[in-house]
Amino acid sequence: MAKFITLRFLQGILVLLGIYAVTFFLVAATPGSPFSSERAIQPEILAQIEAFYGYDKPTSERFIVSLGNILHGDFGPSAVYANRSVTDIIAESFPVSLKLGSISLAIALLLGIPAGILAAVKKNTWLDYVPMSTAMAGICLPTFVMGPLLALVFGLIFAVLPVAGWFGPEFVVLPSATLGLYYAAYFARLTRGGMLEMLNQDWVRTARAKGVPERTIVWKHCLKGGLIPAITFLGPALAGIISGSFVVETIFQVPGLGQWFVKGALNRDDFLILGLTVLFASLIVLMNLLVDIAQVALNPRLKYD
């Protein structure tokens, strides 16, 4: 197990380096510069700005320098927002995104997994059909449709929840519900599929024939294996919640990292894009590492792949 974890960890670091390199050269290849603006800047001043940010050096040299900086935890200055460093922006906005993301993920898991188990156990009854049709509808209503609809219904028609801003606990409800419900639908479907596969195994029939109570069969024998598809989906779900936050934070005016990423991409704020990409990628790689470990723990046959 220790060897497996070390191997995956090293692999994760390699992946991160790869992502960093690809992002860096993609950003560097983008036409235009972060310092161009509508006003004409005197060439001497532009040269000075570029020198300040290190843009007077060749790309390959900049790559080495910025890689070294990032390894020291220094994401550099923001190229567009003067006198703010990317680290400042992250320190300010990350807690917001973390709160939004973790509540969304909690909603997705706490709603999706029980619904999936229930649907599998009560297969072909209304307890299966109703949650599963709702889940199907949820998958077809992406965040950018669901968000405005929720805002319209709860914010404007019933006027019970605020639709924009980030000031108190009631402001968290709509954004996190928008993000969470979408992934709850996925988790419900995956859990149902996984549980059904387990419940249809021959050894379940044997257990039933021997008189093992249904409760023991479901909770003790099937749950572990039945949850594997849902756990595998945790990595993609986190990636999805991060990119979903780009939309949700725009709709609900949440001052999180997602908004900064979209702004950075539109404004060509090179350092900001790089810093946030590295941050998001690290989170996703870390989540995938945890998922890999959890999978091996749940299913020992996977250990030696």
Add this chain to the structure above:
Amino acid sequence: MTDHSETAVLGNEAAPLPKHSASEIAEEELVEGSSLWKDAWSRLKKNKLAVASLVIFLLICVFCVVGPFLVPYNSQEQDLFLGATGPSAEHWFGTDTLGRDLLVRTMEGGRISLMVGLVATVVSLLIGVIYGATAGYLGGKVDATMMRFVDLLYALPFTIFVILLMVAFGRSMWLMFVAIGCVEWLSMARIVRSGVLGLKKQEFVEAAVSLGYSHKRIILRHLIPNVLGPVIVIATLTVPAVMLLEAFLSFLGLGVQPPNASWGVLINEGQQNMEIFPWLLMFPAFFFALTLFCLNFLGDGLRDALDPKSAKD
């Protein structure tokens, strides 16, 4: 293959019903042999939800492709004095803030969204099928390396890359089609690879090898046609995924650029004005969700029909 299933059908019919008269059996011999596709079609027909989805989806396609010719407005024709008006006899879906007819904009937006679905799915199909078939056919270390690479890619934040690509190389629609297609081929590669892995041990592949056919010919002519079923299923499910990604990008302002509109663009415009003009959000969102709904149900139905063994229940 056809002969085989025909005898199987007759055998089944004959065994439990020995009272069959000679004429009845003769009649049954006239029955055509049923191929995989016919079996699948008859199974699909029994699934009412899937058939309804197929019909609605085709209607939406007709609505989007033919519709704009029947509406007396142009999708970019503005009427600033009119502004945003609700649904009326002249403008069935109302008009947007610039006085453009929403009906024709929804239709043309649908055209672009559906085209993205189609083109990007074809791109993902090409990459996924070739990659997966190669990995499965070569097997061994090559397969292990190639699939490990797919696993790695699965773990990456692709949306971020698509966003960066759109920023880096201008927001051209065709680039977006290709970029999305390049992201969505992973499941396809996995399915094809596992199918090919199972098939290549079968006798007909051995026969092809012993006849001295090239690898390319064996993969293209013998293996890929046999994994077509699951590939069609995944392709059907890729279309909504791709459309979703396009709408996501367009919603953020990184996809289709005005004055062109896809459903994502229209939903974004509608969302900005939803307090005052809710129909601007409702109509495009309804068509978009309905299309995704139909394609997902159709994909599920096709999976049950083409690949009964992998059916979820």
